[in-house]
Amino acid sequence: MTTATHTGPPVSHLDPFCDELILEPYAMHAELRDLGPVVRLEKYGVWAMARHVDVYAMLNDWETYCSSAGVGFGNFHTEKPWRPPSLILEADPPLHTRTRAVLSRVLSSSALRRMREMFETRAAALVERLLERGRIDAMVDCANAFPLEVFPDAVGLTKNGRENLAPYGNAVFNADGPPDGALFQSAMKDAARVGPWILAQCRRDALAPGGLGADVYTSVDSGEIDADEAALLVRSLLSAGLDTTVQGIGNALYCFVNHPAQWALLHANPALARAAFEEALRYESPVTAFFRTTTREVTVGDVTMGPEEKVLAFFGAANRDPRMWNDPDVFDITRKVSKNVAFGAGIHFCVGAMLARLEAEVLLTAMARRIKTIEPAGEPVRLLNNALRGLTSLPVTVTAS
Ligand code: OVV
Helix, strand or coil: CCCCCCCCCCEECCCCCCHHHHHCCHHHHHHHHHHCCCEEECCCCEEEECCHHHHHHHHCCCCCEECCCCCCCCCCCCCCCCCCCCCCCCCCCCHHHHHHHHHHHHCCHHHHHHHHHHHHHHHHHHHHHHHHHCEEEHHHHHHHHHHHHHHHHHHCCCCCCHHHHHHHHHHHHHCCCCCCCHHHHHHHHHHHHHHHHHHHHCCHHHCCCCCHHHHHHHHHHCCCCCHHHHHHHHHHHHHHCCHHHHHHHHHHHHHHHHCHHHHHHHHHCHHHHHHHHHHHHHHCCCECEEEEEECCCEEECCEEECCCCEEEEEHHHHCCCCCCCCCCCCCCCCCCCCCCCCCCCHHHCCCCHHHHHHHHHHHHHHHHHHEEEEEECCCCEECCCCCECCEEECEEEEEEC
């Protein structure tokens, strides 16, 4: 007999922010998807979505699921943010519309076109150095090395202190997790240590002419934003521009190390590099999840959520949802992945996506042209981060074609 008794929303006792599930989240993702469109995470009193159709719909409804209360654990309406909120990530229209227009212009594909040649020269040189060594750490020597070489120059940062960029980005993403967790606590320490350098680099007089940072400030001259807003938008570049790309590229290399036939395919046809990066983003999404906050009572499926409730959107889970993708656990660089949510969706879709894709495409193309095989040469080491999925070490051997 079926009963009409109301049993309440599906509930999970899993903790997505515990070390074990950060390191190996995919079984949890499947469980959350199978429980329903919206699941209550009992431990934290927040909601979670893991199915593609629901994550996609949530990301496309900023009026119901706002970002201005923060995209991490804390609700800015009731808790003090750990830093002045981002004017683009942690903002809604109309503020977001204005700031987004500035960074959209600065990071547009036409603005980035002039960088491609410099990126290509550096990528080719890097690959020759890798081949001379033969045995390398693909995380340290490629995935970190390449963005660290090109991104700070693209922004127009001073040479001194660039080692502060990666710890800051890492801290920003850890700060999205539960505030009593060890990762959040160490993020606060790192941010206190490197934050002052970061903020100093956001000033107009610290940024080299012709770079992306200086370009943000041209919107001050045109009256679109004021100088304080420009500084915070440069801070967004420095927060979100490095670690994400590093992990995206690293995850792509990890995929290829584990799927040699796919590397052979890319080696035979380096023009697949851009599509290959996109499939790697789907298969191993570098940003695990972001929160939204409900602005009103909203019903999804059988579940009614109240206003001011936190909802976690699992990008990585949506990107492997069998309801959306054929054989989602197969890494296939020829598949069509245009609706993957690795960069988000809707008005907050990654504004730096074109720069990330350019860096990855250029590096993977240079590697594909010259490297015949890339094979495991030791145990990879996973990154422990509340919102970033990736590695800190990936020992490999490379052979030239
Ligand atoms: C997408 C993203 C991640 C982290 C920080 C920011 C953006 C920012 O705007 O500061």
